[in-house]
Every structure is written in structure tokens, then in C-alpha cells.
Amino acid sequence: MLTLAVIVPLLGALALAALPLDAARARPVATAVAGVPLALLLLVWATYDASGGFSAQAEMPWIPSLGIAWRVGVDGMSLSLALVSAVIFVAAIAWPIRVSDARAYHAWMLFLAGVSTGLFVTLDLVLFYVFFDLSLVGMYFLVGRWGHGDAQAAALKFFVYTLAGSLLILVGIIVLALSMPDLTFDMRAIIAAPPLSGPVAGLVLLALVAGFGIKTPVFPLHTWLPPAHVNAPGPVSAILAGVLLKMGAYGLVRVALQMVPEAFARHALPIALLGLASILWGALVACAQDNLKRRIAYTSVNHMGYVVLGVAVAGSGLGPEAARQIALTGAVVEMVAHGLITGALFLVAGAIWQRASDHDMGHFGGLAGPAPRLAGLATLAAFASLGLPGLAGFVAELHVFLGAFAVYPWIAAAGLLGILLTAALFLSMLRQVFFGELPATRADFADLTRRETAILGALLALVVLIGVWPAWLLSLIDAGSLVPTLGPGG
């Protein structure tokens, strides 16, 4: 079932690239294909066995002599992330954007959809790496070919920067696999009996944290992110923020935290400080941006900082176990919420670009007049992003900080500043773009079409649902099974 969820979009991409389909039909076909993994994942969720461990497992040998196999299966964290990314892909593909060469564009989108699903559902480290790298290739072509501005340079920077990270990860996972009693890249085996200890574990952890930190991205490894976002088309930005950034954070939990728990506990404090630095730096720098997309891009750095802080708290081995579980739950909910919210925000930015070919906030104002639907949905998304109670971001940040206060109270207190800054920067963004005086040049600014409204509305409905009634998501994530059991201090 999970295998199908990976293969169908990939085959769809191949078919779109090869078959002479009418360009106007490319979007509906691609949307339908992208819906398949979503349906399959919902089916997996319906039959999900919450008793711990991985569900819907399947295994097929690939290179047995090296312990590499096609292994898939999901637990609560990976299922929720795979579901969110499937939702974002359907939304981003269905989003009505004018592109040249629509067939190739949608083929790459489907390719990326298959690869991203694969990354979240695989249980083999080599396959994980394969999907991790293929996501870079897909994103490189999407940004480079369909981006605007200096898109090729941004795509190049993105690819080179993140490949550096992924090679560090490769070295890390090879060392992990080689130190198993029998050479294997099976995640389940490595999680069940983490093989490393001592200084080697510390070095592997360093490689993994640096590698995943680039992708997440964590301060100071985030500098590839703003140019990639600014130059990418809106839906591609939504995928970059909503899905690809999650890959880094997911890897941080799945590989760094679960496979080298002992070293993680020893070095949890510096990792938490990295998270704090991202929170503050991301928010501060975002405040200074005049470009709409750059501002949203930097809030991603800020939000991923909460995730890293939550993961660091969970792996610290300090404080009460319940606090660590709460922090990890918060981190995973933050991933889900950030995917939906920032995805929606980037779609809003894409809608504005489509109408005005401009992202400079100074050139806008009073858009609430001509475009009330756009303004309303953007306001909802911005409020969700700044952590307004009743919306998904609040649930996530509440959990992260509840856990963090029990373990690293000072870091948590400093991190709260980030929330304050985010609130300020989102409110000023809304004021500049949607309220105040409407410039004469924008008088004929068109509101969202019905389809755009429906897509944004659906994403934000999920955000409200998680905010109002998060219990179903929290029980699905079941962070208890993810937090490694360690004595205090590792």
C-alpha cells in the first residue's frame, strides 16, 4: 500500500513527461495522480494499528549483501507527516498557476510528490538517502526552470548547499550501518539497538545534526533558504517550506535522536541552543525584510527553531519523562502545522505575484478592499503562524514550551521572545499589504478565484481543526514511543 503511494506519482511523472498530453489537461491529470497517495495514506491511517511499532510494513530485497532493501512502514510521526505532505502536494498541484511547459512542470511536481512520500514512509537508511537526494534534484529543476529573478543561481546554491548536508548524512548512516553486528541499513534494527557509543557516536551525531540542520534549516546553516524561496514560483515555495524542510526535521528525530540517543542526550544542550538561535535570528531577520516572500521564508527559520528546540528537549534525558514527550509531540505538531500554515502563506504570496509580479511590501497596501477573500485567508494564515490560540500553531508551540520549561527553563523563556517578534512581524506585514491606503496602480487587483479560495480554505480549515480539536493528531503522533528511554544525563 505504501509502496503504491510512492510508485504511483513517480509513474505519473514519467507518463506526463513522455505522453503527448494537451498542456491544459496536465494540471487536472497531475492533481488526480497526486490524490492517489493521499487516498492510500488515508486508507493506511484507517487501518493503523496504534499499539506502537511500525504499521503497514512491506519489505523486498534490493542489495542483500549490503543489507539494503525496499522497506516501508509508518509510525504515528511519519504517517502524519506523509499525510500532510500529500495534502500540500494536492493543494500545490491543483493551484492554478500560469506556467510555460505545463507538462514538464507537473511531471516534476509529481516526481517530487512520490519522492517526498517515499522519504517519510521508508524504513531503510539508504532509501531514505536516495529520496532525500532525489528531492534536491526535483526542487533544483522546479526552482531553476520555473522560478523568476535570478532563479538559476538560487537553485544552484540550494542544490550545492543541501548536497553538502546530505553527504554528511551519508557518511553518518554508513558508519551507523557498519557498526551494527550484521551490516544492515534497516531503521527498525538500528532504532531497537542503537549501536554507537563514545566519541564515534558524538562525531556521527555531529555529521547528522549538521546535515539535517542544513535542510531544516538551522541557524547558521539557513542562508540557502531565502533566495530559493524568493525566486521559486508560489506553489513550489509552498512545497519547499511545507514538505522539504520537514525532511530535515524528520531526519533529526528519526535518525539523530532515535539512532544515536546516547550521544544526543550528551549534546542536547548545544542543539537546544541552536534551536533558540534559529528562533530568535529567524524572527529578527524576518522583521527587517521588505520582500513578502523573504519575510515568510525567515519565519520558517523561526518556526523550525521551535521544532529543533522540542526535539532537543525530548532527547536531553533530563527532567520528567512526560515533559520530554510533550516537547516531542509539540515538535511534530509544529512540523504538521508549519507545513499547512506556511504552505498557505506561500500560496498567498504566489497569488500576489501572479497578479502583480512584485513581492515588495512597500508597493502594496489596502488590498483588503479589492481582494477581501485573499485578505481574509491571509490574515487567518498569519494569525495561525504567530500562534493565536484556537489555531494549529498555538497547539504546537504550547507543547514545545511546556516541555522546554521543565528541562531548559532559561532557553524556553528566551524563546518566548521569538513568539513576540513573530506576532509583530506578521501584524506589520498584514498592515502593509492588506490595510491602509490602496495605491492607485493596484485598483484593479483581482481577488482570489473560486478555485484558489477553495484550496486555501481547505488548508486553513485543517489548521483550524487542529487548533480546536487536536486530540486526534496528538493520539496519532504518540510521541511516547519516539522518546528514547535513557537514564537522566544519558
Added chain:
Amino acid sequence: MPLADLAPEIAVLVTAVLALLAAMALPQPRHGWCAGVALAGLAVAAGLALSQAGLRQTTFSGTFALDGATASARLLILGLTALSVGLSPAWFATDRRHGEVYAMLLFSALGAMAMAGAADLMQLVMGVLLSSVTGYVLAAYHRDWAISLEAGMKYFLVGALANALLVIGVVLVMGIAGGPGYAALGSLPRDPLAVTGLALVLAGLLFKLGAVPAHPWVPDVAEGAPVPAAAFLTTVPKVAAAVALYRLVEVVPDEAAPLRLLLGLVAVATMTLGNLCALAQDDLRRLIGWSSVSQTGYALMAVAVAGALPALIGFLAAYAFANVAALAVVAHLRGRTRIADWRGLGRSHPAALAALALAFLSFVGVPPLAGFLGKLALFAATLEAGLWWLALAAAANTVISLAYYLRVLGPALLSHPEAEAAVMGRSTAITLGAATAALLALTAAWAPVWPLLPEAVLP
């Protein structure tokens, strides 16, 4: 005399003579037929090589090893030569000496096969020399074109020096070991003369590999040699020399000379220099040449650790087919060489540029292409041996290499075309397809092929 043991080599030799005779007898416009002769002969030789694949013995008084390494090297050399032959008819169609190219390619392949199977220092010298002498001719084949002549000249000068050093080294080592056979090297004492001799022998082999410090010919040959010859010279001698080097390093005891450590350092220097120089190129062929230097550096990682023969052969195969595919794209587009001229060709020639992209991404090691599987094997072997510095150097170099591959691929695939580009013809298109198919087949068949690769060379 066990003549049949060398049946594949003899088949190549006979084919070379037949191709030469045919070139003498046929009028110039018919010289393309020699390619048919060459391909038929290579197919026969490959069949013979396959029939001997299971052997594990030495032959001709222990001077030639028939083992898995020889079998893999023979098949690779024959396959790569066939692809180079396939590129030639269109490229040399107007060349007055068209037919002789095939004989040269076959003689050079014969030298490479002799080198790969050598279990004796004199045999090694003979293989290296035969492969080199024919290589000089191939590099300078366009004798009216200064750049081709320069390539041949540089190849010759570096080669003459390296081969002279090789011969001196062989004499020194023979003097200490008491004979040319590899069996005698196993008991080589720790002696400064022996170390000097071994270092000189290595210099000769590093020249064939195109590794630091004997690398300067590679970019010139890639740029100046006829593209089919460049495809041949940047792959076939490398495969042979890598296997020969592996054999030599295996038999020399670690106490006699720390060859593995030395080669590890050479590997780092080679990959770093190759990548840094490739960054600055504006000429696609030179870029491919420097990238080939850096790939040699990665391949040497497998020689620097014990027991990494499968990784070496797997990686070499992935590299060689990708390199031939990349140069086949260049040949197909009539040797188009300035990077700026490749802008936007992805729209007008999607298939050729897709092949180039596959080859380059395989060089980078983007999964799941064969280049990735090869690099994975290399990384696993070096990390298992505890050489983390080597693995990290290779990882850093991979990142650098991505930058220049994308400098070509980015504008070529992402921009809009500015001018028309002419192509060579059907034969180059078919060869290009065959090289790409080989690369993809290697990717798909990695799992079943991997257990078949030889674990070790004959002692």
C-alpha cells in the same frame, strides 16, 4: 603452451590486423566497414572472455592472471572499446586515414588487457607501453589541428617520462625481489631501494590512470583528441591501470612499503585538484577531462583500503560508462565544446541532454544512479577501514563537483536556446543510446551483479 588462455587477447589482436588490412584494401569512403570488423571481433573476444570468467589460475609461467579481476577488466575494456568504435565512423568520415583508427583502438585495447591481467612486472611494462604508444597516436590523430597535436605531444611527453620511471622502478624492484613475478614480491624486504622502485612503478601506473602527479595530459587529451579517442583514452587505460595497481598493492607486504597510505594521499590530491581545476573551465571537453581526473581520485580510494576490489570495479564501470556517454553527447553534437554554446540545448535536443544530465548526475553520485551505488560502496569500504579522512575528503569534493556539473547542466536545461545546433548522425545517436543504456542497466542490475564481482585478486 596454453594458448587458449589468452584467446580474448588473441581475438583482439587478429581483429586489429584484419581491420588494418581492410583499411589498406578499401577505398576511403568505405573505411566505415572497418568499424563492423572491429565490432564483430570485439564481440567474439567478449564471448571468449565470458567463457573464461570462472577461471582462477595464472598462465604462461605465472606471468598472466586469469581471475575475476581480469575477467571484469576484459569485459569492461571490450565494451568501452566497442562504444568508442561506434562513435568513430561519423567522426572520422572525412579523415584520410579513417580506417587505421580502428586498428589503433584495438591495439590500445590489447595493451590495456595485457596490463589488467599482468602478474609479472615485465608483462606489466609491456602492457603499459603498448597502451601508451597507441594512445599517443590516437590523441594526435587530427594532425592538422594544433590543439590535437598539443594533446598528443603533452600525452607523449608526460608518458615518456612516466614510462621511463616505470622501467627504472621495475628494474630496481626486480633487483631486490630477485625476479619479475608477483609471487616474488610477496617477500619483498623493507629496503629503501625497493621503496624507491615501487614508487617509480606507481608513477607509471598513475600516469595511465591520470592521477596526480601524472595527470596533466588528461584535460588536454579530452579537449584536443578526436572525441571518440578521448572517450577511449579517458576510460580504457584507466580501468586497466586501476586493476593493475590493485594487483600490485595487494602483493606488496605492508611492511615493505606503505603503498596504501601513499595512494590514499594521492587519491585526496587527485580528486581535489581535479575538482578545483574543473571549476574554472569554460570548455566542456576540458571540464570532462578534469572531472575524469577527480573521478580517478575517488577510484583510488578503493585501492587505498584492503579488500575493496568489488567497490573498485563497480565504481570504475559506473564512471567509465558515464564518461563515454558524456563524450558521446559531445560527439553527437559535433564536438560542440564551449559551455556557453550549450545554453538551452535541452529544449532542442532533449534526449541528448537528458543523457548528459544522467551521466553528470551519476558522476556526482545522485541516487539511485550507478555512480551513487559505486560511491556508496567506496564510502562503505573506506569507513569500514577507518579512513574517515578519506571519506570526508571525497564527500567535500563531491559537493565541489556538483557546482561545475550544474554550471553546464543549469543553462543547458533551464535556459532558452539561442542558436541551432547540428548533430552528427545516426551512428553517434545509437552509440550514445548504447552508452546511456549501459549506465542505466548497470544501475538496475547492480544488485544481481554485485555478488558476482570478484572478492580478491590471485595472490
